[in-house]
Amino acid sequence: xxxxxxxxxxxxxxxxxxxxxxxxxxxxxxxxxxxxxxxxxxxxxxxxxxxxxxxxxxxxxxxxxxxxxxxxxxxxxxxxxxxxxxxxxxxxxxxxxxxxxxxxxxxxxxxxxxxxxxxxxxxxxxxxxxxxxxxxx
Numbered sequence: 334x335x336x337x338x339x340x341x342x343x344x345x346x347x348x349x350x351x352x353x354x355x356x357x358x359x360x361x362x363x364x365x366x367x368x369x370x371x372x373x374x375x376x377x378x379x380x381x382x383x384x385x386x387x388x389x390x391x392x393x394x395x396x397x398x399x400x401x402x403x404x405x406x407x408x409x410x411x412x413x414x415x416x417x418x419x420x421x422x423x424x425x426x427x428x429x430x431x432x433x434x435x436x437x438x439x440x441x442x443x444x445x446x447x448x449x450x451x452x453x454x455x456x457x458x459x460x461x462x463x464x465x466x467x468x469x470x
Contacts, residue, residue, distance in 0.1 A: 415452035
């Protein structure tokens with residue numbers, strides 16, 4: 334008991350019985366917009382992946398993002414252990430954030446600024462975690 338509605342145009346692929354639907358031209362398909370906060374979550378998670386072990390009192394990395402015309406400028410704030418190769422860790426964070434955002438969101442990432450909010454003194458072997466020992470004379 335289906336009646337055809339004449340005079341109405343349907344959007345989307347047209348169907349002919351026995352044939353595959355015809356594709357909609359790319360210009361008519363629309364666009365996908367990814368929210369800045371989603372890109373920020375991707376960036377923060379990528380930084381967490383690089384910094385596998387954080388001290389118990391460390392704040393997990395977080396990110397702020399500005400997206401303009403499909404390009405994401407990212408600032409990642411994190412805490413690092415000290416002593417360590419700070420420059421090397423920052424470079425690794427930049428590389429991982431760039432590749433993950435590009436891979437998951439499809440955005441170019443021309444800039445990743447890494448901000449170190451705090452350095453955690455690495456506990457010497459045998460010392461209780463969280464109890465840093467000073468120098469002895």
